[in-house]
Amino acid sequence: MAKVLQINYQKCTGCRLCELVCAVAHDGKSNPARSRIKVMKWEAEGLYVPMSCNHCQDAPCMNACPVKAIYRDEELGRVMVDYDVCIGCRTCVAVCPFGAMSYNTKDKKVFKCDFCDGDPQCVRFCEVQAIEYVDAEEVSIEKKREAAERLSVAGKEAAVLFGQL
Amino acid sequence: MPLNRKIAYIDLSTGSIETKPIPLEIRKKFLGGRGLDAYLLYNHTKKGCDPLGPDNTLLVSGGILTATCASATARTHVMAKSPLTGLLGSANMGGFFAPEMAWAGFHHLVIKGKAKHPVYIYIHNGEIEIRDARDLWGLSVTETQWAIREELGDQEVKSMVCGPAGENLVRFANVMTGIKNSGGRTGMGCVMGSKNLKAVAARGTMDIDIAHPAEALEFNKRFIDQITSAKVNQTQGTLGTPFIWGATNSWGGIRCRNFQYNQCEYADDIEPERIDEICEETMGPYHMTGCFGCQVHCRAQYKIPEGPYAGRYDEGPEYTSQGAFGGEPDTPRAVTVLTGNHLVDQFGMDNLETGSLISWAMELYELGIIDSKQTDGLDLRFGNDEAVLEMIERICYRKGWLGDTLADGGIAASKKIGKNSFDYLIHVKGMSNLHSDERATPALALNIALSSRGSDHLRSRPAIDLYHLPEEVLRKIYSSPVPYDGPLSSEHTEYIGKAWQVFWQENCYMAVDCLGICKYHTTFLGATLPNFEDWPKVLYYNTGIEMTPKEIWDVAERCNNIERLFNLREGLKKDDPEKGDVLNHRYHDEPTKRGAPDVVGRVIDKKKFLEMRAEIYEHKGWDENGVPTPETLKRLGIDKEPSHLL
Ligand code: SF4
Ligand code: SF4
Ligand code: SF4
Numbered sequence: 001m002a003k004v005l006q007i008n009y010q011k012c013t014g015c016r017l018c019e020l021v022c023a024v025a026h027d028g029k030s031n032p033a034r035s036r037i038k039v040m041k042w043e044a045e046g047l048y049v050p051m052s053c054n055h056c057q058d059a060p061c062m063n064a065c066p067v068k069a070i071y072r073d074e075e076l077g078r079v080m081v082d083y084d085v086c087i088g089c090r091t092c093v094a095v096c097p098f099g100a101m102s103y104n105t106k107d108k109k110v111f112k113c114d115f116c117d118g119d120p121q122c123v124r125f126c127e128v129q130a131i132e133y134v135d136a137e138e139v140s141i142e143k144k145r146e147a148a149e150r151l152s153v154a155g156k157e158a159a160v161l162f163g164q165l
Numbered sequence: 166m167p168l169n170r171k172i173a174y175i176d177l178s179t180g181s182i183e184t185k186p187i188p189l190e191i192r193k194k195f196l197g198g199r200g201l202d203a204y205l206l207y208n209h210t211k212k213g214c215d216p217l218g219p220d221n222t223l224l225v226s227g228g229i230l231t232a233t234c235a236s237a238t239a240r241t242h243v244m245a246k247s248p249l250t251g252l253l254g255s256a257n258m259g260g261f262f263a264p265e266m267a268w269a270g271f272h273h274l275v276i277k278g279k280a281k282h283p284v285y286i287y288i289h290n291g292e293i294e295i296r297d298a299r300d301l302w303g304l305s306v307t308e309t310q311w312a313i314r315e316e317l318g319d320q321e322v323k324s325m326v327c328g329p330a331g332e333n334l335v336r337f338a339n340v341m342t343g344i345k346n347s348g349g350r351t352g353m354g355c356v357m358g359s360k361n362l363k364a365v366a367a368r369g370t371m372d373i374d375i376a377h378p379a380e381a382l383e384f385n386k387r388f389i390d391q392i393t394s395a396k397v398n399q400t401q402g403t404l405g406t407p408f409i410w411g412a413t414n415s416w417g418g419i420r421c422r423n424f425q426y427n428q429c430e431y432a433d434d435i436e437p438e439r440i441d442e443i444c445e446e447t448m449g450p451y452h453m454t455g456c457f458g459c460q461v462h463c464r465a466q467y468k469i470p471e472g473p474y475a476g477r478y479d480e481g482p483e484y485t486s487q488g489a490f491g492g493e494p495d496t497p498r499a500v501t502v503l504t505g506n507h508l509v510d511q512f513g514m515d516n517l518e519t520g521s522l523i524s525w526a527m528e529l530y531e532l533g534i535i536d537s538k539q540t541d542g543l544d545l546r547f548g549n550d551e552a553v554l555e556m557i558e559r560i561c562y563r564k565g566w567l568g569d570t571l572a573d574g575g576i577a578a579s580k581k582i583g584k585n586s587f588d589y590l591i592h593v594k595g596m597s598n599l600h601s602d603e604r605a606t607p608a609l610a611l612n613i614a615l616s617s618r619g620s621d622h623l624r625s626r627p628a629i630d631l632y633h634l635p636e637e638v639l640r641k642i643y644s645s646p647v648p649y650d651g652p653l654s655s656e657h658t659e660y661i662g663k664a665w666q667v668f669w670q671e672n673c674y675m676a677v678d679c680l681g682i683c684k685y686h687t688t689f690l691g692a693t694l695p696n697f698e699d700w701p702k703v704l705y706y707n708t709g710i711e712m713t714p715k716e717i718w719d720v721a722e723r724c725n726n727i728e729r730l731f732n733l734r735e736g737l738k739k740d741d742p743e744k745g746d747v748l749n750h751r752y753h754d755e756p757t758k759r760g761a762p763d764v765v766g767r768v769i770d771k772k773k774f775l776e777m778r779a780e781i782y783e784h785k786g787w788d789e790n791g792v793p794t795p796e797t798l799k800r801l802g803i804d805k806e807p808s809h810l811l
Contacts, residue, residue, distance in 0.1 A: 002563065004625060010449060010450075010451045011451045011486060013453050013455040013462040014454050015454075015455040015456065015457060015458055015459050015460065015462060016457055016458065017236070017457075017459070017460065020171060020457075020458055021382060021385075024234045024375055024378050024381065024382055025378075028371075028374065028375055028378035029372040029373060029374050029375065029378075030233050030373040030375055031268060031371070031372045031373060032236050032268070033268075033370035036371070041343055043343060044311070044344065044478055045478055046452070046466035046478055046480070048734070049453075071718050080610055085498045104509065106372070111686075114344075118720075121382070122614070123388070125385075125386065125389065125460075127389065127393050127460040128451075128453075128460075128462070147399065165523060
């Protein structure tokens, strides 16, 4: 079954270890500029949001690629780049709505998340579980549960308040 | 390779910039970070140089493992001659600066001279430029960093800056990076201010080749598991360092009202749980933050819930701010602690020194040694929250007689205040002690008395003494990599064997500071955390350098001796009340008043203390005056210093 990266940005501590291990695992080099995941930070508010590829169903990068170098790997449900076909025109970089496709100026190649072939290193190293690798179906169930919990807490609090009136 | 990272010599007077590689043999001798900084300081400053003059050399560095795939190696080290103590100035901070500097191509900066007007240094992918900072002068710590990002058009730039306190030459001004990462202690921000250097900004995207990437990753994973499975780090990762406040206070291990008491009576309000409670609405249930690559994430995030600064974001308050703006001045209101913490962060000023000096002034005020004329009418009683916050600002801007006086640090202030004010200054080598009371723990007392940068809990704290670990466990830790079969005691009130523990921890922390690792990742508060046996692997997988545990120990010993040589050159004498390896007389003369039965009524026995001190000199290979013997220097290969190899 297809799995996806589920990000709970509220848990993220902003440490960027995910960036480091992503780069080392793929390229053997420590350099966040090579990471497929990037933590966007608003330090003055304490807000950190890890951003990675969503492996979109109707992937703009795939649709826009003029030489059809981007394909979907059904087994892992991921969007991949075929470097034998890729001409490095960077159209995908331009059209990805999330900035998840990047361009490496040293290797002169586009690059993106590949789920580490099913063992995402960012997930493995993130001890607070801000990034999880979950069945695609579960994502919304989790969110529903959280939202429902918030509602029920609000409901209980409201009941208490009404009781006090 | 991390080993490709260079050293840059920057002269702010002339604008000249020179870069050099760091030869492998120098790496093996000093590794990096604090150790190599100490070598550079000793080699690049002249005896007796004015700490605020152009000849003082400011060193900025990352550890040898910084920006590699080794966890929690984000530490930035800063060194210079201290304007607070006149001895070694040295500060270490977490955050994101040192890794960024490494990706920009550098591990060490040697900054000399003084710019004609405010400037900042910008390091980017192997290039260094000196830029105009006249528009930045006067800005707070965060404003400065944000303005630099705006100017350079790059939100990823990391800057270490001095705040208004550094500009105003407050002698204990910090170097700051991020919201609250502080290169605190000994006034390194003051040295920046004196050089008209507002900031050092870095941004880099250069590769660091990892020698053995797969092994480095796997070892890092093991390391992280070891570190995060320690109970102490789990608690730290949810509550931050304040988690120790409750226990230490109820035991009687803190100081309150400038050492009059060793327990604060109304401490519940500043417990971390309470702070979480009043900040939960603004910060939510997950609210911890960490330094680069760190899975301990020891800092809480908060927004000040009320008062004139309501809504301001900050991080902390760590254990030290609890003491500085809560326990010590006896104003245990959470909002005061949060606000005080925020003010010193934005001014760029040492929280510990600030809180200690204010509390000292409070005692002097209550004793009538200073009066309301000297405080410009401020009612400086203990417990007066407003007065504490007001004094923080007065010190930063040198406002009023007392603000200006305290801004020069304790020893200079005591000379200006006169009478017997010096007797009440709780310091070592002119630097205030943490809000901790070491009268029940001779090992910790020896640690602060001996520390190379003045009273210090981060140079050698055998804090695991308090866990009463079985002696075999202690022996296992303290007999490697150098065999030790002398006495050891798991009793914290004892004097025997403590000299060795302090010596061992001192080398342990120096090694950590050379590697660039954070102290929560070694034997400090937890006994099961990595140390000498683990570091050779992490060093090898990341850099390819092969070293034994004993060789790393030797590096640490070597660097500690260089720091000592620097201090001796600048006038340290072992019994000097201002610069010596001694404690304030109150440690010996005034028994503790509060706390648990094993604490109450304690003093540090002067005779035993001096014996312990003589013993540690011996372990270190120093003579009876605390001077490294020629044999020691020869054994460590530093008998020809200054050697000017770099
Ligand atoms: S490793 Fe986890 S906590 Fe750290 S930055 Fe990445 S997502 Fe956030
Ligand atoms: S690179 Fe961007 S567009 Fe392409 S699949 Fe990933 S998120 Fe979607
Ligand atoms: S799954 Fe792998 S490739 Fe994708 S962001 Fe995480 S570490 Fe990088």
